[in-house]
Amino acid sequence: MDMTATKPTDLVPPTSMVVNCVAYRFDGQRIGDISVDEISEVLKQPDTFVWVGLHEPDESLLHKLQEEFDLHDLAIEDAQAAHQRTKIETYGDSLFVVVQTAQVVNGHIAFGETHVFLGPRYLVTVRHGASLSYAPARRNCEHTPDLLALGPAYGLYGVLDFIVDNLLPIVRDFREELQELEKDIFSDTFRRSTIRRLYDMQRDLMTLRLAVAPMQDIISQLVRQHPQLIPDELRAYFRDVYDHVFRVNESISAMREMLAAAINVNLSLVTFGQNEVMKRLAGYAAMLAAPTLITSWYGMNFAHMPELNKPWAYPMIIGLVLAIVTTIYFILKRNRWL
16 A cells, blocks of 8 residues: 555645646747646746646645745745735745735625745745636736746736726725715714714725735835846836726725715714704794793782783783794794794
8 A cells, every 4th residue: 555645745636726727838828737746847848837826725735836836934834824914025036925805795895815926937826815716817918928928927917917906996886885875974864874884984995905005015116126037028017007006095095085074074964953953942942931931920829910900911911922932933033043
């Protein structure tokens, strides 16, 4: 019995973890799909590189790729643990990049991570959490073989561009939802659900901004540094991604300000409406105060009171009360208290 067959590194990785494993020539042409075990054989051939896409891989699969590409231990540890900050690190002649990803799920933003290993002859993407498949980015790269001939760095550009382009629709959807909430925002009645939704949107955008803002520094480094991995011909493409990230960041900031303003406007309108109600109540209370005061005088059990025995006293008091109440009413009406 062959005991080596039970080693974790020799196990066939589940297809759910290995999304793609494709070999390319340095002229940009696709050689074809390969297995993880065939990577070393492909890399023995000159002028080839490999693009591997993983989704939440286990420890054995990551160690297998570490053996194939000679990846650094610390980078493998980060890729396995996930929950890393957005960053870019250099390990010898390779780069390790961590970026945050986002998707809208049930009206809320769900966040994930993508870890990217870039070397002279390989590109490995590791997805964790909420993240779309990078198959469209791979297809776009394959449709431009003249640029893919520049090496794995063009694949990195395709992945980063795909991630950033999927952030703008999130901000756009939030803006459209805010427009739909305008009716409730400018309502005189207080709705707790409206304020709660505005707060949730502001919180999600704050988290999204914390994920997007560091990407500017990462892409700026890719534009200016690492000449051994980023050809000069690709720097213009990374600058384009930088512009997109900057635009997303500005849109998020503007959206957060709009949400803060919407919350303040809603609370101000509710407060104003409550003040109007209090003014009306105070006005009616003033109108009731006059007859209450006058009639309370005649409710006292004194034997000698003015006009108590006069036959015209009762109609006169009624007329006096009506005159006072009418005068107060018109004064309050003129001052827009009623």
